[in-house]
Amino acid sequence: MKTPVTLLTDFDDFYVAAMRGVVVSHGVPVYDIYHEVPPQNVRAAAFILRNVAPYFPDGTVHCVVVDPGVGTERRSLVVEAGEQYLVGPDNGVLVPAARELDDDPTFYDAPYDDPESHTFHGRDVFAPQAARVATEGIRSVAGAPVEPIELDVGAPAFDGEARAEVVYVDRFGNAVTNLDGDEVVRRVGYGGEVVVDGRILPFERTYAAVDRGETLALVGSHGGFEIAAREASGADALGVSAGDEITVETKEG
Amino acid sequence: MKTPVTLLTDFDDFYVAAMRGVVVSHGVPVYDIYHEVPPQNVRAAAFILRNVAPYFPDGTVHCVVVDPGVGTERRSLVVEAGEQYLVGPDNGVLVPAARELDDDPTFYDAPYDDPESHTFHGRDVFAPQAARVATEGIRSVAGAPVEPIELDVGAPAFDGEARAEVVYVDRFGNAVTNLDGDEVVRRVGYGGEVVVDGRILPFERTYAAVDRGETLALVGSHGGFEIAAREASGADALGVSAGDEITVETKEG
Amino acid sequence: MKTPVTLLTDFDDFYVAAMRGVVVSHGVPVYDIYHEVPPQNVRAAAFILRNVAPYFPDGTVHCVVVDPGVGTERRSLVVEAGEQYLVGPDNGVLVPAARELDDDPTFYDAPYDDPESHTFHGRDVFAPQAARVATEGIRSVAGAPVEPIELDVGAPAFDGEARAEVVYVDRFGNAVTNLDGDEVVRRVGYGGEVVVDGRILPFERTYAAVDRGETLALVGSHGGFEIAAREASGADALGVSAGDEITVETKEG
Known part of the structure; x- marks a missing residue:
């Protein structure tokens, strides 16, 4: 079985299916992580991905679309973390999972052409990038290494x-x-x-x-x-x- | 195509995804039965599994986690029923499906080591067991034959x-x-x-x-x-x- | 990877799983489009299918069950549209997607024997037909070419x-x-x-x-x-x- 692409979004609607179609069109199996992330809640999505990603196999490409900045100049990122890959917007959502999977993950800019839609980068940018990483490897999508926007979902010290x-x-x-x-x-x-x-x-x-x-x-x-x-x-x-x-x-x- | 593992839970949350990851990590395709079983409702889950399991192919391993007793001493069971397999807690949830699939199903204790988590046996006990049944066969998981806790969801006689x-x-x-x-x-x-x-x-x-x-x-x-x-x-x-x-x-x- | 069957229904319940089982039993992978279509809303389902189907690969068989007429004499249809196939009731639900995928799609009657259930044609009629189209080709299911019941979800002219x-x-x-x-x-x-x-x-x-x-x-x-x-x-x-x-x-x- 090929290593899969997973999807994690806040869509909670039929929009997810177009992303499934894009991935399946590349001959790659696709699995859901979750689609009922509270709308635009980047912290919740980051928390979920960090907790779930370690249970997927080497080679898995996790595609995350919780993206309040869609349509702005925010970058797309592709991340090499342990033996897994992460694709999504540069808003911090990928960071806690990347650091959970790897002490020193590498974040790359993932440049994209002006997509078909200005509002649905999940279908038109991130899913195609994830499918290419799964089929052609990370070099097919990765541009320059970059410093990601940081996001930290834990963990405070407990001294009593x-x-x-x-x-x-x-x-x-x-x-x-x-x-x-x-x-x-x-x-x-x-x-x-x-x-x-x-x-x-x-x-x-x-x-x-x-x-x-x-x-x-x-x-x-x-x-x-x-x-x-x-x-x-x-x-x-x-x-x-x-x-x-x-x-x-x-x-x- | 390999025979699949199915998942039936009352999680209705991202927790299901970790179970998907565990199964996929064994190279086994995973399909959902349903995850919005009313919380802790063993009877509803038993009813659903009994109705749905017969439509899956020979070799399918159904993994059920509706488990009010998680963290107690309740056993894990693996069941051979017709040409299918069932994995889940010993609370009756597997019984109606087992008897629907087979006049004389065999229930086995499925012993497990102390899991990583005390609260998430779906991810740490049942999904790994289901994946092993799918890849290595029931002997890899089954212990002694046992009498399961019974549960009957039907069917009263109708004499008018x-x-x-x-x-x-x-x-x-x-x-x-x-x-x-x-x-x-x-x-x-x-x-x-x-x-x-x-x-x-x-x-x-x-x-x-x-x-x-x-x-x-x-x-x-x-x-x-x-x-x-x-x-x-x-x-x-x-x-x-x-x-x-x-x-x-x-x-x- | 085999070309998949997709499922689009208004079931929003465990019933979908029996359809998954039927398809998987034919050795065909199955993916969800959406199952929370507003109950019996044929227009919404037609709109969703038209928007999503183009993102699936050639050979995909889309199986749609939004079917207020279940149990009546309404026909089952199988449609050849571009390089994809559509299966569902003859109530218009397949028409906008068919015309989106192909300027001149062909609609066929898909006759079926009296099914096991009078109320669940998704499991007993449409899913088996979709699986047969995926495995044996459209001729295995298609009867005579027919004119479908029409349904139009767009698109008005805009002259200001x-x-x-x-x-x-x-x-x-x-x-x-x-x-x-x-x-x-x-x-x-x-x-x-x-x-x-x-x-x-x-x-x-x-x-x-x-x-x-x-x-x-x-x-x-x-x-x-x-x-x-x-x-x-x-x-x-x-x-x-x-x-x-x-x-x-x-x-x-």
Whole structure:
């Protein structure tokens, strides 16, 4: 099986299908990462890509279109990161995944001709570039090495307290933060307690450690400190949304 | 083309993509069954898998993650059913599909090492197991044969009356029940009438047999007795939701 | 890689998966176009297919199931259009795409035996036909050439004014019309202004030409005249929904 192209967008509409068609037309299989990224939310898309990309095989080309700057002069980038490739706009969305995949990823400008559409670079610029990387290699698309626009979705230090950002609230209501869960494990230990926005919560290995409906803190599936509730919404329990900051303290704090 | 792995979850979020990555990393094509199963609704997922699995080819490995018990001691199962394979938690979700595919399916314990995450067994346990079944065969994953936790989503007898369960309400508002449609056909016949929760409804071959907006009973696409309305919601007309019981009687009843 | 079958439906539910299984069982890869077409909205589905199909490779078989007439005597059609194939009900849904792909497409009756289900022709009629076209060629399914039921989703002339139809509102709130954008470009020119329902709007190349929240007109990604707003909803700004007519005039008009 050929290595695939993946698609990650905020389209949540039939527009994705034209990108699939472009990739398939190059004889390359295409898989979805996610298309319901909150509209124009570059930080959420960057977080998702960083968490998901490592599970794809060598040679995969991830094509990301969360692009508030479409139609402006912003560059297209192609990135070599570990054994994978990333294609998308130069707005930071590719950066956290690139650094997760590779200590020293290389970012290249990916110049493009004036596309058919001024508003749909996903179909007319990024998908064709991703398909070419998959079929002809990165040199077919890469221009000069460049410094990308930076974006950092984590991870604050935890020395007994930290301000963390809720970077994502999933459909279960889990409030995923950018705080590294391992640091909390070291300081607090499973079975201990943390204080989140002034509220004492059990810090457990898994949802099943608390009763139904009870709120807890844990290390989420992506290694981040997370507020959850068993068969309920941790985000609702704390009244937080993506983008909010929360304080996390050890109980003695 | 290699036989595929399918994914059925209640994730409805980007988490599915990491499972896709795991499967694709084994060189196996992956297809979605559905990811918007109502959260933690094992019965709905079991119903969906039973109805959809028979349409997939021999060798398919269905990977199901609707798993309220994640993080507890519940087992992982791998099932040989007809010429297909099922992988998922031992909570009953695989059972109706297994018995639909095979009169005598074999359930095996599928032991796993402590996974990377305590909360995301879909990515860290079930997807890797499904991919191994697809590439190395069931022996690579199967431990001892076991008796699974049972779950039965159908089908009550109909001797002129029955209590049926609404197991699923689809996006069109069709209220799909666990009552075998064939029995109603034999007793009532198309063009006749049935009494559902005390309300007389025409029993027809197809939606188009009634006027727009009118409520009817029919045999749904999965062979189940179903309450529908032409270009409207049968579930709303009867005021029923998934999990509700309804009485179904012949008109004389 | 084999040429794929694509699926376009209004199912928005697990039913799509049975169609995937049918296609995969024929050894043919299957890709989604879109499954959240507004229920029974044949015009929206026709618009989507016309816009997306050209981006798929030669040999692709597009299988469309938006089918208010399921269970009636309506025909199934198979269409040869350019180097692609279309399969679906004879209700007009295939016509705009067929004419987009080919100046002179050929429509054939695609007779079918009484299917397993009276309500799920997507699984029992159209998906099997599409898979056979993909594997055995169009002759395996095509009966007599026929005149299809017509459906026209565009495109009114623009001689300085026009009545246009909003054929689709996407998740960003862009109101996509059936008016050919090129004609507006010729008459008005980028940087000019148009009057839409009596309201003066800038006519620009891209969203980024206006301030955040500001409403504008532009040529959408499918070549249609479109009302949008930068990081906001153009449809809300004008108070229009799919199916509404709007007047478009040059400013002098």
